[in-house]
Amino acid sequence: MSTQIESIICPTCSENVPSDYVVCPYDGTSLIKELRAKVRVKIRLREGIGRAFRLIDPRNTKTVMDEFVANPDRKGGAVVLFLCAFLFAGRLALYVNGAVGRTVDILFVLILFLTSGLIIGIVFFIFALIFWYALTAIHHISARYLTGSQTATFKDSQGLVGYMFAPLIVGLLLLNFLLLFLAPNSFTGVYDAVGFLGSNRSDYWMLNLIVFSVFLAWGGYIAVLGSQRLHRITQPQGIAVSAAPVAILLYLLFFS
Numbered sequence: 370m371s372t373q374i375e376s377i378i379c380p381t382c383s384e385n386v387p388s389d390y391v392v393c394p395y396d397g398t399s400l401i402k403e404l405r406a407k408v409r410v411k412i413r414l415r416e417g418i419g420r421a422f423r424l425i426d427p428r429n430t431k432t433v434m435d436e437f438v439a440n441p442d443r444k445g446g447a448v449v450l451f452l453c454a455f456l457f458a459g460r461l462a463l464y465v466n467g468a469v470g471r472t473v474d475i476l477f478v479l480i481l482f483l484t485s486g487l488i489i490g491i492v493f494f495i496f497a498l499i500f501w502y503a504l505t506a507i508h509h510i511s512a513r514y515l516t517g518s519q520t521a522t523f524k525d526s527q528g529l530v531g532y533m534f535a536p537l538i539v540g541l542l543l544l545n546f547l548l549l550f551l552a553p554n555s556f557t558g559v560y561d562a563v564g565f566l567g568s569n570r571s572d573y574w575m576l577n578l579i580v581f582s583v584f585l586a587w588g589g590y591i592a593v594l595g596s597q598r599l600h601r602i603t604q605p606q607g608i609a610v611s612a613a614p615v616a617i618l619l620y621l622l623f624f625s
Contacts, residue, residue: 377400379393379395379396379398379400380398381393381396381398382395382396382398386400398519399519399520412440412442412444412445413444414444414448416442416444416445417442417443417444417445417446417447417448418444418445418448419445420433420436420437420442420445420532421445421446421448421449421532421535421538422535424445424532424535424591425535425536425538425539427587430590430591430594431594434591434594434595434598435598437528437529437532437595437599438595438598438599441521441524441525441528441529441599442528443524443527443528443531445528445531445532446501446527446528446529446530446531446532446534447498447531449531449532449534449535449537449538450494450497450498450501450531450534451490451494451497452538453497453534453537453538453541454490454491454493454494454497455486455487455490455494456486456538456541456542456545457490457493457541458485458486458488458489458490458492458493459482459483459485459486459490459545460541460544460545460548461481461485461489462478462481462482462484462485462486463478463482463545463548465481501527501530501531502527504530504614505523505526505527505530505614506523507613507614508526508529508530508592508596508610508611508613508614509521509523509526509527511609511610511613512526512596512600512602512610515606515609515610516600516602516606516609516610518600518601518602520599520600520601521599521600525599526599529592529595529596529599530592530614532591532595533588533589533591533592533595534588535588535591536584536585536587536588536591537581537584537585537588539584540580540581540583540584543580544576544577544580547576589611592607592611592614593607593608593611594607596610596611
């Protein structure tokens with residue numbers, strides 16, 4: 370089903386332009402953003418959540434990115450960040466369980482997990498929102514000034530950056546699973562040993578770095594793919610545009 374648009378107004382010269390033009394014939398301004406805005410359908414929260422979880426499956430990545438580019442949203446990205454904050458905060462329950470020397474008590478751990486995830490996770494989510502806006506600014510400015518692309522708004526770029534973190538949900542679930550079932554009593558009062566990796570504290574941090582690196586690389590692929598489609602740029606340009614926020618994220622995780 371196609372949608373007919375009689376005309377659009379050029380944002381630069383304010384002339385009326387027929388709907389079948391993607392570039393203003395008067396001054397050469399790209400009209401793709403204006404065309405998309407007129408035919409865009411509002412995405413509901415449920416649909417955004419569905420996008421986020423379908424994006425995690427590598428078999429659906431390209432399809433979901435095509436859907437996102439055709440009709441961008443920020444709701445799914447916000448849900449992704451909240452779940453990451455929730456799962457990251459919920460890990461505190463596993464530390465507490467090990468610190469008090471308990472065996473695996475599913476009910477005890479579940480209550481602690483939900484409590485820390487919801488309460489402390491909200492605090493983490495606030496910081497995640499600030500970080501989200503900062504990374505989006507870097508991504509959007511890079512796309513505009515490195516490639517000259519004008520096909521996406523700041524909100525469109527923000528949605529893409531949010532969805533980029535979807536693979537971290539899997540990574541955090543994996544790490545939480547390992548901590549709960551493989552090393553329930555491995556932490557001392559200062560959490561300086563992990564039983565299944567030996568007594569070296571650095572082994573535990575190495576595991577975190579490896580897992581985060583893998584899933585951030587996966588997120589980087591999503592960012593590059595989405596950037597190509599959203600900003601209508603080449604693959605090398607997509608890599609360049611996506612590298613800036615990913616590089617900052619890796620720096621903060623590994624060296625801060």
